[in-house]
Amino acid sequence: MASTPGNQKATHLEHSRGKKSQHAEEAIFYMNCRAAYLTVLKSSLENIKSKEQLSLVLQQAGRNPSQKTINKYWTSQTPSLNFDDFCAILRKEKPATKNELLEAFGKIDTDKVGYISHDELCKILTTRGDKMTWEEVTSITKQADFNCNGKLDYNKFCELYLSTREQCCKAARDRLETDPRLRQQHFGNQTENVPEGTTLPVSKHSPGASRKTDHKLAKGDSRAPSRPSSAQSSKASTCTTVTVGASSSRNTKLIIEPDTMKEWQWAQSRGCFYLEENGEIISHKYRLHLPQRSALWITIKPFSIPQAQGKSCHWLSVDTALFILKENETQENLQLVSFTELQNKEMFGWRGELGSGIYWLLPFTTGCRLRKEKTQIPGEAKLVWRDEDGELALTKEFRAALLDIFETIDLDGNGLLSLEEYNFFELRTSGEKCDQEAWAVCKENFEMKKNELTRQGFLDLNLMEANDRDGDPWDLWVTLLSLGYNRALEMTEACPFVIDIWAERCKPRIKAISLEAGGSQLSRALCRSVLNKGEAKVLDGSESIFIHTYRSGSRITSVIENKSENKVIIHVNNEQSKNCLNNRGLTVFAVEVAPKSMMVSQHVMALNEQEEWIYSCVHSLVC
Structure with a gap:
């Protein structure tokens, strides 16, 4: 039955209120973080240098950490902790109710x-x-x-x-509000030991901005301050502005006629981005083998699961990209070839020619839209029930979620789970692999074809797990939560995707190798792609600090390159941006860049793609 305009409007209003509530909660969280931090330290750019300081700032944030808790975050290898580290700890160490x-x-x-x-x-x-x-x-x-x-x-x-x-x-917050010097501390901090591709928790506006300023930014008001609060003391700065029209970020076409690829050979693999508790994103990584030189057509896009049709698919708005690296002698020695920069709606693609050999395909998402869910779930979905005979059965909703999961972990899309595919699922949900002996037991107890698990076998396996605990769904929820589902059985903290490869002169072979964070290889590739394709600006008054800005389809990425012999702290101000969402969750923040290195400053996307958005960012040298 079709929904009425009134229902649609009510749903949209409810969604908007949920988003506003989420942004408000995030702002309060960062305000409390900053208030506690600045009670002990002079600046958000100053690092925690001892266990005693860590204990103090946690206490100021309303936590009561034991020595064991302190030792968990401060080991013998910990030289210091910065403001972002502190925020991450507070997210994990929830105060007791x-x-x-x-x-x-x-x-x-x-x-x-x-x-x-x-x-x-x-x-x-x-x-x-x-x-x-x-x-x-x-x-x-x-x-x-x-x-x-x-x-x-x-x-x-x-x-x-x-x-x-x-x-x-409250005492910490009051001190922050009454001290003008502390109120100017709107900094986030990221040191050089954090990979450039790492994503941080996201919110629409900086928690440091006043309620009045937030309102102006949300409405696109151009009267917001044009300079960061600390710009007067900065030694050098530069401003970059990019205006993007409504929906124009999705208008770049993947220009290749289907007939052109009629005789080309094709390979495909599915995969998934998973959001970790600390905001980091992990995904499958792939090895591509080309037996001979060939023209190629490679695409990546969010995967629309058939069973999910008719439901809200949060992940379909998540941005995706694929970096192509050539393996030279070893896996550690990878060279960036290119990345998927052509775009048509949610699909990104690359076309070109590659020689024979081994290539690595590294999926990437900015983290602007794949982020921790903040909305409260009113009730918990039921996973199992007992029939008239007292036998356990899976609920209709849970069966649908399991079939969605099956489609996601069936990497080759053949409707069956091999041991290798099943082990990616096991590593994600339990941290352990299923060996050949255990797989043989599965073969005896659950439906299989060609030594691979069927959909029905996968459902029965989960039902057996429920029976093992006499109907207690605890283990089942562990599985669901680790795969990005919330308590309402919605996949909100994961994004399944699909990679397609067409080759003109040979049969391409793609294989998932691991499930992990992007790491240094992806970070270097990301920075190198921006340096190769983007616009470079030197900070006015500085000859060794460069800001590289690149727009790739629906996202803008900026990279800071430090050619000097000293580490630098760069203040980043987005207060003039309109209708924008970044991966850091702060309108104003600071980053620390090591000597002779480069790192991602931020990724930015449109908050609402149906409206014009303006990226206007001032990078300033603090020290």
């Missing part, structure tokens, strides 16, 4: 009287879970409200703990 605290105390209070003794508390805290030292326990119990009988009313203690935590956070 009152219900979680009460539940934990309730496990100690087996008699459910509402009290626990001093000795019980000390024993639990020093012997179980994330064990505390006696010194840490003593510092807690000194503040606890024990009565004369040595018992703690843990309900009151939880209220005291939560109110103290909020007061600490």
Whole structure:
């Protein structure tokens, strides 16, 4: 039944409100991060240099880290942590809620009287879970409200703990608001040891911008400040402006007639981008073998899963690209050949001629649209149910999600899962491979054809997993969440894609080799592609700092090249940009570039492709 215009409008309004809520939450998160950081350190560009400083900034952010937690993020190999590292830690170390605290105390209070003794508390805290030292326990119990009988009313203690935590956070925020010097600290930081292709959490506007400024930017107001807050003290700067018309970013055609490729030989492989908890993106990597020199036509695009038709496919708006590298003697010695820069809607392609040999195909996405989901899911989908005989069965919704997953992990698209394909799935969901012996057991218990698992066999395997836990869906949810699904069974933190290769004079062979982050090879290829194709500007007043800007279809990428013998800190200001979304999630930030190196400053895309967008960025030398 077709939806009415009124329903469409209501859905659009609800979607818009969800986006605004998401941006607001992200802004509050970064405000709290910055407030806590600047309570301990003088600037967001200053790094945390010790465990003690790390503990202090975490406490200012309302966390109460144990020594074990500190040691997890500060090892013997940690020289320092920057502001971005701190934000990533806060995303992982969520503050405990009152219900979680009460539940934990309730496990100690087996008699459910509402009290626990001093000795019980000390024993639990020093012997179980994330064990505390006696010194840490003593510092807690000194503040606890024990009565004369040595018992703690843990309900009151939880209220005291939560109110103290909020007061600490509020004090940090108040200090930030009242100190003009601190209010100018809108910096993000990324050191040279972070790969250029690494993606960071994204939001529409900088959390450092005022509510009033955010409103102006969202409406495309040109009255926003044209200079970064620290520009007056900068030694050198340059501004780059690119205006892109509505939908023009998708108008570049892949000009090749189907008849031209009628006799060409074809190969295909599917794959997927997966979003990690820390915002990093991993994907399949491929090896391409060409037995002889040939003209080629290579494309990559988000994969529209047949079972997903009629549902909201978030990933179809995710940008994709493919970098082609030539293997010379070793896998470590890869040379950039080219990348997919032609575009038609969501498809990107490359056409050219390659000699015989081994090539690597490295998929890439900017992270502008593939990002952590912030919207709250009102309810959790049901995965299994019991029939009249008490037997477990998969729900209709879960079966549909599993069939979608099957299409994604069936890399060769033959409707069956080989052991190799199944192991990519296992590595992603459990971190372990299935050996030949275990595969033989699968063959005995589940439907297979030609020693490959069928769709029905894959469904039955998941049903068996539910039966093993007597209907407890915990393991099933681990699988779903690791594959990018949310609790409503929507794939929101993954993007399946498909790569097609046509060769004129030989049969191309493509094979998935690994599932991992892009790494240094992709980072170098990305930077090199921008240097080769983009426009270069030297920072005014500096002879050794270059800003390279390249527009490839629907995205703009800028790379900072530092030819000097010293590291530099570059301040990046996007306040004049309109209708833009970048991969860093900050309107104003700073990056640290090592001597004699280059790194990606940012990737930028249109927030709404149906409207004109303007990329206007000022890069300034801080030091």
